Amino acid sequence: MGRYHYVFPRWTNLLLPGAIFMAMVAPLYVVYVVAYGFSPMTTDVGYAPDQVIEYSHKLHAGELGIDCRYCHNTVEYSAKASIPPTQTCMNCHTQIHKDSPKLEALRQSYEKGTPVTWTRVHDLPGYAYFNHSAHVNRGVSCVSCHGRVDRMDVVQQMQPLSMGWCLDCHRNPTENLRDPSEVTNLGWSFKGTEQELVDYHDFWQDHNNINPSQDCSTCHR
């Protein structure tokens, strides 16, 4: 026998079950971290950057009741909903609060002809092709993806906008469907019994022939 027969103190016996436990749990932990920690559900939801102008959707869309499409006017015709040009704002603000210090950046933009440098909140990756008109015209409301913007002072991302989240709806769109005339009515809710609601969803799915594609090339072109 060598000189080092007993190099380990007795308590090291406890390390072995610990090591086996770690070896079994560590992979699960890593998978959990990758699946949830790196998900946009964790990293992106709640993103609410400060803007150069303290524009309140709550005031404009909520209290004043301006329709979404007054500003985001291409949403029904194009892939992009479009951020309104300064001129759209000035339709009113040449008359209303025209000297407000809060609108300084807006007036600067108007005089110089340079756009307001809004910070984008809902930003899909460049390799994902999303078409607003395809959704809005088939009765998918703004609220399904953007939440109650008419109640937000500062716009914040409400949904993960991850691929899995898109697919969830593409696989089971029924509950996000409504009468296309109600898509910009963010506070709308169905009034009726549960069965009537089911029939309502089914009706619009049938009526608009909603059968969303799940091919890779639907979004990655």
Next chain:
Amino acid sequence: MSTIVIDNTFEDPTRRAPLVLNHHDFGSVTDEVCWVNESPKPPLAWYITFVISLSLLGMLGGLIMYLFATGVGVWGNQNPVMWGFPIVNFVFWVGIGHAGTLISAILFLFRQKWRTAINRFAEAMTIFAVMCAGLFPGIHVGRVWFAYWLFPIPNQMNMWPQFRSPLLWDVFAVGTYATVSVLFWYLGMVPDLATLRDRSKTKLRAILYGIFSLGWRGSMRHWHRYERGYLLLAALATPLVLSVHSVVSFDFAVAQLPGWHTTIFPPYFVAGAIFSGFAMVMTLAIPARQIWGLKNFITMRHLENMNKIILLTGSMVGYAYSTEFFVAWYSGAMYESFAFVNRAFGQHWWAYWIMVSCNVLTPQVFWFKAARRSIPIMFIACLLVNVGMWFERFVIVISLEQDFLPSSWAYYKPTWVDIGMLVGSFGLFMTMFMLFIRFLPVIAIAEVKAIMPEANPHRGHDHHDDDSDHATMEARS
């Protein structure tokens, strides 16, 4: 210890051939095997091999960096041969890895006692071969940063691997095989690691071997659980010998391509895998027993037994080659016939004939007892078998180059990166193997003792057993 050459290759039903030669007792077995790890310096041959292997491993690392930085265009993979060298190498190395489990599990369950001298060795070789194999699909995916997509990990994209694809089955088959092989190898090594721990002369060795021997004391209860665990793992590993290469063969057989889409593939691949695995065990064992003086444990009888298995599996492979041709003709399918005629007489005819001559003709020398017992002949034969089995996978993958659509026909040419990576994978394999020889017990010390005459409780009452009169019952650890 003097090495008197004793012939233990006789076949005499009245006498059991000794598997450990030169009057070893339990103590001298331990001393001799541990000397490989405990000698102050390894032999010169170890240094030479290690330096060469390490340089090749470095080259492999450099080439992989080059591949990552540039893209898969550095390989010769080109339409229609999209698989090329990486998949050839993958199948080659997975095949090599099959001898380990066969020796450790199947021969164990069949009570083939001669396996004890070579099983540690073969299992180590298996694990390192599976490491080499695992490398190639990983870098072949193109976007290596997405290589983890091979595994079904829940993710924000709701995206899963294609569960109907044999490529995914491969991930599980090879992953299971690697896990079970490592467990089996490690479990068998625990008593021997404890022996090394108890003999260590420096504190560092005592601590490291101590950690890995998991507090083994060699008590009756330890042995009892060890034997149970080993038996269970052997039973678990046995189906893997057949399943892993069957699944690898599905990569080809499930594809609807002439020359690939055949039911013969699973058994044919398994036979080929065992064939190449044994050839690789021999390729490593012959020099190793020479250099480290392990001839008393890996005896001529062991080598001869392995040569017999090589003869058997080589002939099975040859039979499969001829069956493929027969079926191609008998099926009357013109595409199938074309694929096989093309293999033998098409643009890569030379690869086909290298394969046939190395795999089918070479092992036939082992019909002769003199060849089975001649070190130079068996060494050369095993090297040729290694070459032939690599070419077998090459021939199969390359049959892609003339597919259904003549406009896409091409001549596959590997690039220097392809060849460098093949050579480099041997660097990885040999580096791991050299480290294994130097730092871990190369022969299952405890198991070898169990097959010595001294281990037989009836020894002394058995008048046939005349080879062990002056051995002592000195069991260690």
